[in-house]
Amino acid sequence: MKLVLATGNKGKLREFKQMCEVEITPFSELLGEFDIEETGKTFAENALIKARTIYEKLGDDYLVISDDSGISLPILDGAPGIYSARYAQEDIKDRAVTDKDNLYKLINAVKAKGLKRTPAYYTAAIAIVSKYGEYVVHGWMHGDVIDEARGDKGFGYDPMFIPDGFDKTLGELDDEIKKKISHRGQALELAKPIIKMLKDK
Ligand SMILES: O=c1[nH]c(=O)c2ncn([C@@H]3O[C@H](COP(=O)(O)OP(=O)(O)OP(=O)(O)O)[C@@H](O)[C@H]3O)c2[nH]1
Numbered sequence: 370m371k372l373v374l375a376t377g378n379k380g381k382l383r384e385f386k387q388m389c390e391v392e393i394t395p396f397s398e399l400l401g402e403f404d405i406e407e408t409g410k411t412f413a414e415n416a417l418i419k420a421r422t423i424y425e426k427l428g429d430d431y432l433v434i435s436d437d438s439g440i441s442l443p444i445l446d447g448a449p450g451i452y453s454a455r456y457a458q459e460d461i462k463d464r465a466v467t468d469k470d471n472l473y474k475l476i477n478a479v480k481a482k483g484l485k486r487t488p489a490y491y492t493a494a495i496a497i498v499s500k501y502g503e504y505v506v507h508g509w510m511h512g513d514v515i516d517e518a519r520g521d522k523g524f525g526y527d528p529m530f531i532p533d534g535f536d537k538t539l540g541e542l543d544d545e546i547k548k549k550i551s552h553r554g555q556a557l558e559l560a561k562p563i564i565k566m567l568k569d570k
């Protein structure tokens with residue numbers, strides 16, 4: 370069974386390719402690019418929606434995995450959470466929101482609370498859908514966010530996120546470090562044995 374990743378996010382694709390030992394194809398190579406509406410109320414629901422949509426189009430010969438993820442700040446009652454990719458969209462009417470729009474909106478939200486640094490965590494839900502059934506696993510990464518962007522590695526909110534145990538942002542730290550500690554890396558460690566079991570069936 371061919372392994373397909375149901376994401377349109379280039380940063381996620383790069384990280385999955387770095388972390389997976391088996392070949393992984395983005396869905397756009399097989400089906401072209403299109404948006405999948407994320408109507409779920411949780412990371413798990415949205416991950417399943419994305420993986421099921423692609424699996425239903427490709428059929429039984431494929432094993433489809435997806436990632437729904439985001440950053441949450443306790444000081445903002447868990448926002449932006451599942452809305453991380455769409456956080457600044459309500460302020461921008463005439464074009465699609467970018468990672469930078471979202472990053473600076475969150476920096477401004479931290480500043481508006483009068484804070485320079487505050488706890489935050491990333492969540493990733495990875496869904497696996499195949500003819501043998503559906504699975505969802507989760508991973509988390511805890512740390513702090515700061516009131517400025519530092520470094521240009523990673524993607525999204527990484528330039529403002531300092532993982533626990535480090536004194537630099539994920540924008541400044543090596544990809545190798547993010548791979549070991551990230552929400553996506555943790556979830557993928559749980560997903561890998563399931564993927565292997567399904568591929569060998
Ligand atoms: O700095 C970051 N480092 C990360 O490691 C990370 N993981 C998630 N995020 C943020 O959360 C949204 C996910 O939303 P999301 O799961 O719907 O993905 P997406 O819409 O970008 O792509 P798709 O997979 O849905 O096609 C992303 O856009 C990012 O803003 C991250 N930001």
Ligand SMILES: [Mg+2]
Nearest residue numbers: 405407437454
């Ligand atoms: Mg999305």
